[in-house]
Amino acid sequence: MSTPREFLKFIDDNAENFIKRLADAVAIQSVSSDLSRRDDVIKMAHWVDAQLKSYGVTTELRDLGSHTVDGVELPLPPAVLGRIGNDSSKRTVLIYGHFDVQPAEKSDGWNTEPFILTEGPDGQLFGRGSTDDKGPILGWLNVLQYHFENKKELPVNVRFCFEGMEESGSEGLDDLVIKEAKQGGWFDGVDCVCISDNYWLNTRTPVVTYGLRGIAYYRINVSGPGWDLHSGVFGRTVHEPMTDLVLLLSKLVDVKGNILIPGIDAMVAAADEDERAIYERLDSSVAEIEAAAGGKIALVDNKVDLLMGRMRSPSLSLHGIEGAFSGSGGKTVIPAKINGKFSLRLVPPQTPENVTPLVTKYINEEIAKLGSKNTISVEYLNGGLPWMADIKHWNYEAAREATRQIYQVEPDMTREGGSIPVTLTFADALACSVVLLPMGRGDDGAHSTNEKLDRSNFLQGSKLLGTYLYELASAK
């Protein structure tokens, strides 16, 4: 089913109104991690709810209960559920987005007031939440507005699930999704899912994302002294926890990023020529990735291996040490009770369940080899599964075809190194295809200062999302 030309024109004709609406949304300081802003997150839920209603969407605000932060019990912001269309001859798509944002203060280094949407010289729309994830939510509203005002039926049935705790661990959402996926639930009958909450690889080429890495987070605990000791009095007298911990951490990963825990890297088959060709085609470069990292520190100097390191290989990062001296200056302490934190990013077929025995076995062997009198243990803290979708599914055909129509290019088909846990929840609970169809560019700075969404990405992205719905209706 082809997208109405009037829809594309409607988006262009209403650009200023759409940007005005984005400014309204950005002005609500819905910072989910800031307890003093919780009322603003709830206000934002009501704002989204009212917008959906105004375009004929049936909605419900779903209470997700409360949580306790720093000893204070706070209500969770409600999730906004919506449904429009109930034609059993049409496909049904579930659309996810989040209306909460990361914290922002002008003093963090913003050039403009973070909660006042401000247009830059090259059409950048600067403001907290512009690209993550208010812009994409408003993209869907723009699509709805066209159909409502022109009395056009949508080409597919649509369900919405918008939440206000994504930046704070999506608390309460998993239970809701699992419950509503059941027969008679809000998401019963959903055929596919679309999430617009990630980014292009660069500033030029749109992407469709079909994979995310999982994670397994660990801690090595070392204790021995009853309290912190003076290094003058106890240096070369006792087994020092820091010595033991640093030796153990040094045995996990080498300078080149190879994981030294036997069996972990070996779980993932090497890429064949066909798979390497996928990465060869991606519009990216070593220089661009180094620019995004802020330093000329790429592990390898060819694009294919570098992208595969991020997207289809496991990784091990050391995050830090808790309990040791971490201030500036020169304290001469022997820390008594410390732990070192590291995590593995996982790719299929790895899971926290199948890698953890390898991790603990190896570290326990290394602990035994150390011969320290300190008490040392390794602990799995939490994790999440990797996710990878079948890119031949009609959901992906629709996303790719919509991209071709709007941008006149083949999208980069990407896997991402990070995790969006709700992706897997949807895929599992609904047993259907999930596609990630981003609106923003790789340099949008989602969690940074001066977050922006380019004007063209907002408008073309709105067209993309609408076109995707039309392509869904007919994709095979």
Place this chain on the structure above:
Amino acid sequence: MSTPREFLKFIDDNAENFIKRLADAVAIQSVSSDLSRRDDVIKMAHWVDAQLKSYGVTTELRDLGSHTVDGVELPLPPAVLGRIGNDSSKRTVLIYGHFDVQPAEKSDGWNTEPFILTEGPDGQLFGRGSTDDKGPILGWLNVLQYHFENKKELPVNVRFCFEGMEESGSEGLDDLVIKEAKQGGWFDGVDCVCISDNYWLNTRTPVVTYGLRGIAYYRINVSGPGWDLHSGVFGRTVHEPMTDLVLLLSKLVDVKGNILIPGIDAMVAAADEDERAIYERLDSSVAEIEAAAGGKIALVDNKVDLLMGRMRSPSLSLHGIEGAFSGSGGKTVIPAKINGKFSLRLVPPQTPENVTPLVTKYINEEIAKLGSKNTISVEYLNGGLPWMADIKHWNYEAAREATRQIYQVEPDMTREGGSIPVTLTFADALACSVVLLPMGRGDDGAHSTNEKLDRSNFLQGSKLLGTYLYELASAK
């Protein structure tokens, strides 16, 4: 010259008054690191000054200028200089002590109010500063009081140097000592120095201390990314600073405390049988040292090697990492700019000047071997020389003989693992023998909660200090 029997009796007869005076001193909250208590430190200087004056000591309060803390300029508490006796046929001893104390709040875990001296069931005098270092200063006052009230001349000329910034780096003191050591200065003509500001090895046997370790403090800096990175997006993509730093730190010291930097351990000759015998005689045990550390974590299971590790060997301790994730919870950051801190404790003939080239050469070689694209450097931050005195000097003969008379035992002759920098300043500026003659026990908890000085140590210690002056007069 033998100590007058009446002096010893005077101490016992006036015990309650002396403890009352100690309570008065403890009640002045002279916490040098607490800016809001600076007036109390200054008040304490005046209190000490008035006490000295009341016993015929000529005094001067010496302004040490000001310093800036957290942007606030504060006056330093004055040093109290004193002199009594000017008989050129007598020896002249300089006595050092400090009247400032560590912070203390009942809520830290004190069983009693920290600034109200409280006697425990076994004669412990609980209170902040009781043993560190108000008790010893008051020991000297007790000696002065006897001589003043009984119109007895002291057996030696005495100079005093009491400061109020010891717990905060002795700011301003070095310059004062160097200036007053010159001809015509307050310390001109001093023949020896006595410092009573350390502790017995245990709770039984008095010690005389003749050595302290020096220190050299270093930092390894690693940077690469322009900002902290997301480990999902950049894991196995870039050289991670934490990986590099942990690998370098793991090459400095082994689990057994051996220093892996070539040449450092080799600078110190192994102990011969005679020297081992010194440590064999010390009244200490592995169990006692482990109890002091709060864990069964001794590096070796024999007393001699354990004590030598502390007292006559260099040591290397890893203190912590600055700039990495150090909180609780599970942050998945790749820290961008970090440094790892470690220090060496030094023994003669080691100095910061002769070990630093070995440290930097080795670490630079290891950095080159790493092959990382991150920017890595090693930096010497600060240090201090080790100190060791000739125990055959008459100053030591006096200290040992005084100990034998008061305690009827041979003192443990110790070197300490830590540093008291002013010791070296006195030794160098005055070019004379310095002895450390402690009053308190090893379990006094100088910098901890429930600091105490045992009643018997206060009284016997006062006798010890007085007797030391008499022995000084005649020691050869």
